[in-house]
Amino acid sequence: MPVTLKDVAQKLDLSITTVSRALAGYSDVAAATRQRVLSTAEEMGYVPNVTARHLRQQRTDTIGFIIPSEGPRFSDPFFNELMAGLGNEAAAHEFDVLVSIHVPGVEEEAAYRRMVYGRRVDGVVIVRIRHDDWRIRFLQQEAFPFVCFGRSEVPGDYPYIGVDGTLGMYLLTRHFIESGHQRIAYIAAPPHFFFATDRKAGFRQALAEAGIPLEKELEILGDLTQQGGYLAMKELLSRFPSADTKPTAIAACNDLMALGAMAAIQDAGLDVGEDIAVGGFDDIPPAAHSHPPLTTVRQPIYQIGAQVMRTLVQLVQHEPLAQRHIVLEPELVIRKSG
Amino acid sequence: MPVTLKDVAQKLDLSITTVSRALAGYSDVAAATRQRVLSTAEEMGYVPNVTARHLRQQRTDTIGFIIPSEGPRFSDPFFNELMAGLGNEAAAHEFDVLVSIHVPGVEEEAAYRRMVYGRRVDGVVIVRIRHDDWRIRFLQQEAFPFVCFGRSEVPGDYPYIGVDGTLGMYLLTRHFIESGHQRIAYIAAPPHFFFATDRKAGFRQALAEAGIPLEKELEILGDLTQQGGYLAMKELLSRFPSADTKPTAIAACNDLMALGAMAAIQDAGLDVGEDIAVGGFDDIPPAAHSHPPLTTVRQPIYQIGAQVMRTLVQLVQHEPLAQRHIVLEPELVIRKSG
DNA sequence: AAGCCTTTCCAAAACGTTTTGGACTGGCCT
DNA sequence: AGGCCAGTCCAAAACGTTTTGGAAAGGCTT
Structure with a gap:
């Protein structure tokens, strides 16, 4: 049975109000009283009931x-990395993260509702x-407060943080072209994702710039x-x-698809990096440890996650945001795969 | 401003009690009234305030x-997989999962407190x-209700679910021996983990059984x-x-260390599976996709996660547990690495 | 007509906290 | 002496829900 404010108040023969205010550090309680309260609360093992506090304050710090x-x-290092960034930053602000996993659809919608x-929460982060x-x-x-990881074209002035996917994929493709490649294939993402079109645009842009004709057969989903x-x-x-x-x-x-592609190439008896170059996007941790290590467009997932959380916390605490929209420049990381 | 029970009650000229009980499906409200309540609540967009409910019911379904x-x-596919199992099973019981990430130490302790x-939650799952x-x-x-992923030697009758690490590592080592290997090295885990000793025992047992002397230099942390x-x-x-x-x-x-070891072997110009065989433990998803694919001891992380959550939910709902202790038999998965 | 169920409803308490709006001291100043 | 202020303290309301323990009304039985 957890200790409540009432228990502490009774023991000290004080009112609940005074105990509460002493613990909260208000100035209208005498220093001596505050000391008594602090030590007794500590000694009795008092810990505030978070739920009650949330109800009263009308916010959940979650x-x-x-x-x-x-x-x-699902099993995706991308989310793993993102979760780490979100979680650590949340902990730094004494916020908690409530996680649900849902396949997009009615269940997902119900979860949001x-x-x-x-x-249940003060704000949400949305991704993909x-x-x-x-x-x-x-x-x-x-x-309702929210921050997006990634841009979108839904109208409205909401905060988002992401990288320039077009630029990233442009850099990767140009790197291939500069290395002498002429026949470059593209493994695309489902087109309902914003970043799918975003990144594909970069691929095509680099081809166009080099005067390489677009060949539909070289693009695959x-x-x-x-x-x-x-x-x-x-x-x-x-x-x-x-x-x-x-x-x-x-x-x-x-990157995940790039790693899969590497496996297929190797299964076909070909040499990745030698016979066929492979590049990805994200720079998830396994990318650096694959064989050969994967050339990719680095997106600082962990830092973005942390930044998303920071922004969201500011938002729910009604602090002014320095920037509502952050678009980072991705960085090409050249490794042995291409 | 969210709609509350009071709003619905006022609109219908009923008491809060009746509205609450109608929505909860109690039999002491007239069928006609219930219908009115249901449709008005729906139409007004009423959704119960979860925090208030939690406070009153003294449980959080979290x-x-x-x-x-x-x-x-941190970035570990193991936790990714586990989180998926926990999360999906929780969702199936309409439970939420509150996640925190902490380096073991004072902060971690504070988080538990x-x-x-x-x-804040009805139960916790503890791992590692x-x-x-x-x-x-x-x-x-x-x-406080909790379920462990993995056994421990702390006395007491608490529920845990895990695999027999000794058996698993024994199977892997015996496989190496049967393949003709005599000089087998072991990359150990920090000894403060229970599974570290558990698994190492299997390694040594297989060596002993085959009459291969234990060589300390071949064990490394x-x-x-x-x-x-x-x-x-x-x-x-x-x-x-x-x-x-x-x-x-x-x-x-x-597995994570096995994958790292593979990289080191390949960097030394040696062939994994040919010059040096490598085996791991866990069968995390990347294990199947590495090059060469990793021989490992399969631990069904996702299913264990789901089972842990199922048990925990039963526990907090005071349902009788079929088994308090589950020790699964791990399975040796032989792939190309060894 | 009195008593007794059933059916349907509700006032009030409770969960544990924070906050509002005083109340009660003394001491100090006129 | 009266007024005022600063310093301490607290009762009560509020957050939104669930549950307890009836109450009221009507019908049925005797």
Whole structure:
């Protein structure tokens, strides 16, 4: 049975009010009394009931994070890294993170409604922004605090933090071109994601700039998973069996698919980095440890996560934001894969 | 401004009690009234205030999960997979998961105290059990519901779910021996973890059984990270520069270190699976996708996570547990690395 | 007509906290 | 002496819900 304010007050023969205010450090309680309260509370093992405090203060010091998983068994280092950034930064502000995992759809929507209408959390972070994302519309309409990881074209002045995907993919593709590659394939992401179009634009831009004609057959869709990248690469290899039409470089929309593509290339008896160059996007931790290490466009996921959380905390505490929109410049990290 | 019970009651000219009971489906409200309440509540967009409900019911339908990170920038597929199992199962029971990330130490302790004394959550799951784990002592003493992923030797009858690490590591080592290996190295985990001793015992048991003398120099400590495995392997290679003393097989206490070891071997110009066999423990998702794919002891992390959550939910709902202790048999997964 | 169920509803308490709006001292100044 | 102020303290309200322990009304039985 946890100790309550009432217990401490009774023991000290004081009112609940005074105990509460002493603990909160108000100046209208005598120094001697405060000392008595502090030591007795400590000694009795008093810890405030967080739920009661939340109810009274009408805020929860909690941020919601609903992870959109692609399937029932999500496992993605990207979210791992992001979660670390969000979680650590939240802890630094004495905020908690309430996590739910849902496949996009009705269940996901219900989860958002419970969090928002149930006043379960003070704000939410949303990731993997979709085109015409209903979550943004919903949260804007409810005037509920949120911060996006990634840009979106839903109208409105809401805060987001992301990297310039077009620039990133442009840099990677140009790197391939400068290395002498002419036949460059692209493993795309499902087009309902904003970053899918964003990044693909960079790929095409680099090709156009170099005067390389766009070949639709060299663009293939993946589902962002490692398995998806593997399958996409297999398909690419079977589309171009002859040595002189085979792509010599692969740009994947994310690292996970790039790693899958590498596996497919190696399974085909080819040498990654030698026969076919591979590049990804994100720079998730496994990218540096793959064999060969993956060339990729670095997106500082951990730092972005921390920044997203920082912004969100400021938002729910009604502090002014320095910037509502942050678009970082991604950095090309050249490793052995291409 | 969210709609409350009071708002609905006023609109219908009913008492708060009746509205509450109608929504909860009690039989002491007339069918006609219930209908009116249901439709008006729906139409007004009423969603119960979760915090108030929690305060009144003295439970939160939330489970706490404090991730012990090894460093400031934790990133471990193991936790990713576990989180997925916990999260999905929690969602299935309409429970939420409150996540905190802390390096073991005072901060971690404070986080547990806040969760437990602050009645922030109904139960906690604890992982990476330490020898003489204070968390278990603390939670037992406070009679706070918890379930462990992994066994421990702290006395008491608390529920845990884990795999037989000794058996697992025994199977892996015996596999190496049966494949003709005589010089087998072991990359150990920090000894304060229960599973560190558990698994190491299996390694030694297999050696003893085969009459292979234990050589201390072949056992080396790693910190469970990929980087740690890499460094440990480098050290092993420099300890045994000559070809006839060099270990021909490496058993690592977890997959992450095994993957690191593979990288070190490949950096030394050696062939994993050919020159040196490598095996791990866990079967995290990247293990199947490494090059070569990693031989490992499979621990169904996702399913264990789900089972832990299921047990915990039963516990906080005072349902009888079928089994308080579950020790699963791990399965050896032989791939190309060894 | 009195008593007794059933049915339907509700006032009030409770959960543990924070905050509002005083109340009660003494001491100091006129 | 009266007024005023600073320094301490506290009762009560409020947050939004669930639950307890009836109350009122009507119908049925005797």
